[in-house]
Amino acid sequence: MTTPDADELRRRTQDLLAAHPPAATDRTDFLKARFDAGLAWVHYPAGLGGLDAPRSLQPVVDAALAAAGAPDNDPRRIGIGLGMAAPTILGYGTDEQKRRFLRPLWVGEEVWCQLFSEPGAGSDLAALGTRAVRDGEDWVVDGQKVWTSSAHLARWAILIARTDPDQPKHRGISYFICDMTDPGVEVRPLRQITGEAEFNEVFLTGVRIPDSRRLGPVGEGWKVARTTLMNERVSIGGARIPREGGMIGPVARTWRARPELRTHDLHQRLLTLWVEAEVARLTGTRLRQQLVAGQPGPEGSGMKLAFARLNQEISGLEVELLGQEGLLYSDWTMRRPELVDFTGRDAGYRYLRSKGNSIEGGTSEVLLNIVAERVLGLPAEPRNDKDVAWKDLAR
Numbered sequence: 001m002t003t004p005d006a007d008e009l010r011r012r013t014q015d016l017l018a019a020h021p022p023a024a025t026d027r028t029d030f031l032k033a034r035f036d037a038g039l040a041w042v043h044y045p046a047g048l049g050g051l052d053a054p055r056s057l058q059p060v061v062d063a064a065l066a067a068a069g070a071p072d073n074d075p076r077r078i079g080i081g082l083g084m085a086a087p088t089i090l091g092y093g094t095d096e097q098k099r100r101f102l103r104p105l106w107v108g109e110e111v112w113c114q115l116f117s118e119p120g121a122g123s124d125l126a127a128l129g130t131r132a133v134r135d136g137e138d139w140v141v142d143g144q145k146v147w148t149s150s151a152h153l154a155r156w157a158i159l160i161a162r163t164d165p166d167q168p169k170h171r172g173i174s175y176f177i178c179d180m181t182d183p184g185v186e187v188r189p190l191r192q193i194t195g196e197a198e199f200n201e202v203f204l205t206g207v208r209i210p211d212s213r214r215l216g217p218v219g220e221g222w223k224v225a226r227t228t229l230m231n232e233r234v235s236i237g238g239a240r241i242p243r244e245g246g247m248i249g250p251v252a253r254t255w256r257a258r259p260e261l262r263t264h265d266l267h268q269r270l271l272t273l274w275v276e277a278e279v280a281r282l283t284g285t286r287l288r289q290q291l292v293a294g295q296p297g298p299e300g301s302g303m304k305l306a307f308a309r310l311n312q313e314i315s316g317l318e319v320e321l322l323g324q325e326g327l328l329y330s331d332w333t334m335r336r337p338e339l340v341d342f343t344g345r346d347a348g349y350r351y352l353r354s355k356g357n358s359i360e361g362g363t364s365e366v367l368l369n370i371v372a373e374r375v376l377g378l379p380a381e382p383r384n385d386k387d388v389a390w391k392d393l394a395r
Contacts (some may be wrong), residue, residue: 004042004053011142012051013039022070025290030106032060033075034042034065040073040106044090048102073108076339080150081105081112085158087231092175092216092224101156101177114232115145115152115178115202120395123363126169126222127393131352132161132176139214141207143183144281149361151187151200152178152336158219158228159209165391167219172390176220177213182368184208193352195332198340210274230300232361241281247311247343247350248277251318261321270321273314280306296376301367308357308364311342322347 004012020033034040035049039061044050065072071103075082081107090102104110121128130143141161157178158339164172184207189197244252255262255270280303287299319326329348342353357363360362372378384395 004051004057006057009039009042009051009053010058010059010064010165012037013061017031017065017068017070019347022068028107028109030071032103034070035103035106039065041086044102047088047209048090048098049106052295073106074339076170076341078105078108078339080114080154081110081156084114084228084232085112085156085252088158088175088224088228089177091227094212097177097213097215102294105156110155111150111153111318113148113151113157113180113200114156115148115151115157115204116228118144119146123366125225126173127395128162128173129395130159130161131165132163132174132209134211135208136207137168137211139174141176141178141209143202143204145202145204146199147190148187148200148202149198149340149360150338151180151202152189152197153338156180157202158215160225161186164219167225168387169385170222171217173221174218175215175224177215178204178207178209179213182207189334189336191334193355194349195334197334197336221245225264229362230298234281240284243278243281244274245281246277247314247354248274248346248351250343251314251321254318254321258321261323266321267319269317273310274305276299277314280310293356301362302375303372304361305364305367305371308354311350311354311357316348318347319351320386326351326368346352 006017016037016039020030022030025033031040038049038051040044040049042050042053042058042061043055044052046052050059073082084100086105088096093101093286094110115130116125116128118128119162123178128143130141130145131391132141139161141159143161145159148157157180159176159178160173161176162172166172176284180187184205186203186205187200187201190201191197192199194334251270252274282304284303287303326347328346329352330346342357343350362370367383373380
């Protein structure tokens with residue numbers, strides 16, 4: 001099979017639209033047909049939603065489908081599945097796992113969440129204490145996870161657990177796919193400063209996971225998890241947005257519409273942040289182009305760092321620009337949203353929600369270390385726990 005070019009992808013897209021007119025086709029049926037036609041993510045293998053085409057050609061398909069009014073798969077609602085679970089399953093899953101999980105994941109029939117962080121293992125994720133003990137063909141899992149976005153909606157979770165406490169903390173970890181509907185899985189909401197409970201804590205008590213739902217070899221879960229984490233940072237910090245997309249958009253629109261709010265100082269700060277936001281957007285475009293050649297590298301950590309800092313500075317400027325209006329907050333009603341919306345609602349919401357950007361997806365402090373060591377080549381911080389068995393570490 002020859003590698004499809006842009007013209008071939010346009011032809012296949014038109015064939016899809018002719019066979020399944022968006023106006024007359026059920027949304028889910030259309031998305032399934034798109035996946036089966038290899039037009040979901042064109043760089044994935046044939047039969048798994050792709051055509052082994054260059055990743056750079058995906059916009060050709062997306063633009064043609066958008067022009068025809070075709071539905072999308074609501075990527076904000078299923079971002080964890082698309083940005084983290086899918087590339088990890090593709091990289092480490094068995095053929096059976098890929099066939100079982102990728103299609104309903106992409107279509108949006110099954111929502112995913114991420115069971116990584118723990119109360120005692122956040123920034124130092126490798127110190128996690130959730131245990132998975134082998135029992136015949138199953139693993140029995142006990143522990144607690146925290147900061148789990150969309151756990152209240154998810155059918156599946158990507159989970160890392162300690163399978164050998166006699167190994168140092170970065171070893172003896174294994175990676176699993178957990179069914180969130182299984183007995184022993186309890187999800188509790190974590191109410192945030194915004195009033196919402198977008199995050200959750202998850203308690204795992206005697207949860208049985210078949211060995212057939214393990215990703216990668218036993219004891220090599222940290223290697224698998226690094227693939228997930230690198231993709232996570234790219235999906236958060238390197239998302240495709242138009243000029244004045246993201247957090248800079250609302251404040252720029254307010255500046256143009258409300259001249260009575262302007263001051264010289266605010267003008268200078270807005271110009272600086274506008275330029276920085278545009279630089280970050282273009283850097284994200286370059287990063288996505290680099291992905292064509294392979295897996296994401298540590299550069300994604302730099303993008304996620306910039307994303308967090310800019311969001312916090314821009315939202316702070318917006319609140320200051322609005323003066324007394326910026327101090328208002330529309331609604332602290334407890335709700336459990338179906339998607340993560342960094343820029344939604346009003347200025348007060350954006351200001352409060354952005355505070356989490358420097359924590360979620362890897363704290364800014366950890367990402368600074370990654371950039372220093374893996375991008376700039378600086379010496380690693382000294383660690384005295386590298387070769388110590390996890391069970392012997394002070395906790």
